[in-house]
Amino acid sequence: MKIEMTTITKSALLMLLVGCISCASPNNTAVDNEPSLYQQIGEKPAIDKIIDNLVNIIGQDEVVFAHFAQSNVTNFKEKLSVYLCHITDGPCQYNGDTMQDIHRGMYIDTNQFNHFVELFISAMDEANISYPIQNQLLARLAPLRESIFKM
Ligand code: HEM
Structure with a gap:
């Protein structure tokens, strides 16, 4: 027993x-x-559209452009595409540097981080991503705040 x-x-x-x-x-x-969030967003074409929009918006932005002035745009687009694919449960594995390592030394403050998120939202709007899907993606980006912020 x-x-x-x-x-x-x-x-x-x-x-x-x-x-x-x-x-x-x-x-x-x-x-x-x-369906995964990746599928609901519209897979790689939609993610790349968001990133194209974001890069165009950043190019005309006074708050965060200075950070990107020396950046390799092609590399940034490719890496961000794989990263967003990865965190939305798409068929990608992001093996790049950690968010902490990438943004270390940029000394990004609250205002700049929040502003970047607003630009990201505008980029999603322009890509016709619905608000519920936008919110799901933002919820996955929100925890990154501490890694990116003031490093
Ligand atoms: C949720 C927010 C963010 C995410 C998910 C994110 C993600 C990324 C990724 C994936 C890269 C590419 C790294 C690589 O080359 O391996 C990158 C690079 C970079 N990020 Fe961020 N980032 C965020 C916020 C920010 C903010 C707020 C700023 C500045 C205000 C910023 C500035 C940069 C810069 C300047 C680069 C380097 C681009 C280059 O030179 O290649 N990021 N970020």
Whole structure:
């Protein structure tokens, strides 16, 4: 009887653990067959459109342009595209430097970060991304704040 209880307890624990792993994974879209955020955005063409818009907007912006003045635009576009694909559960693996390492030494302040987010929203608007999808993407960018901010 003691052995049976132990076996049952172990099975129950295993089921709980497996269950919890599935539940705790916020990006586990394969389980419930819902389209990923990447698919809902419109995949690579939509992401690249957002980035094109963003780069054009930054080019005319007085608050953050100075940061990008010496940047390699082609490299920035490519890396950001893979990064956004990755964090929206697309078929990409971002293996670049961490957000912390990339933005270290830029001393980005709150005002600049918030302004960048506003420009990003304008870029999504221009790419005709719906507000609910915009909000989902912004929610995935929000935690980056601490890594990018004032490094
Ligand atoms: C959620 C916000 C942000 C994300 C997701 C993000 C993401 C990225 C990525 C993926 C790169 C490319 C890195 C590489 O070349 O490997 C990059 C580069 C860069 N980011 Fe950000 N960034 C964000 C916010 C900002 C802000 C607020 C600024 C400045 C105000 C900024 C300035 C730059 C600059 C100057 C580069 C270097 C471009 C180059 O020289 O190649 N970023 N960022």
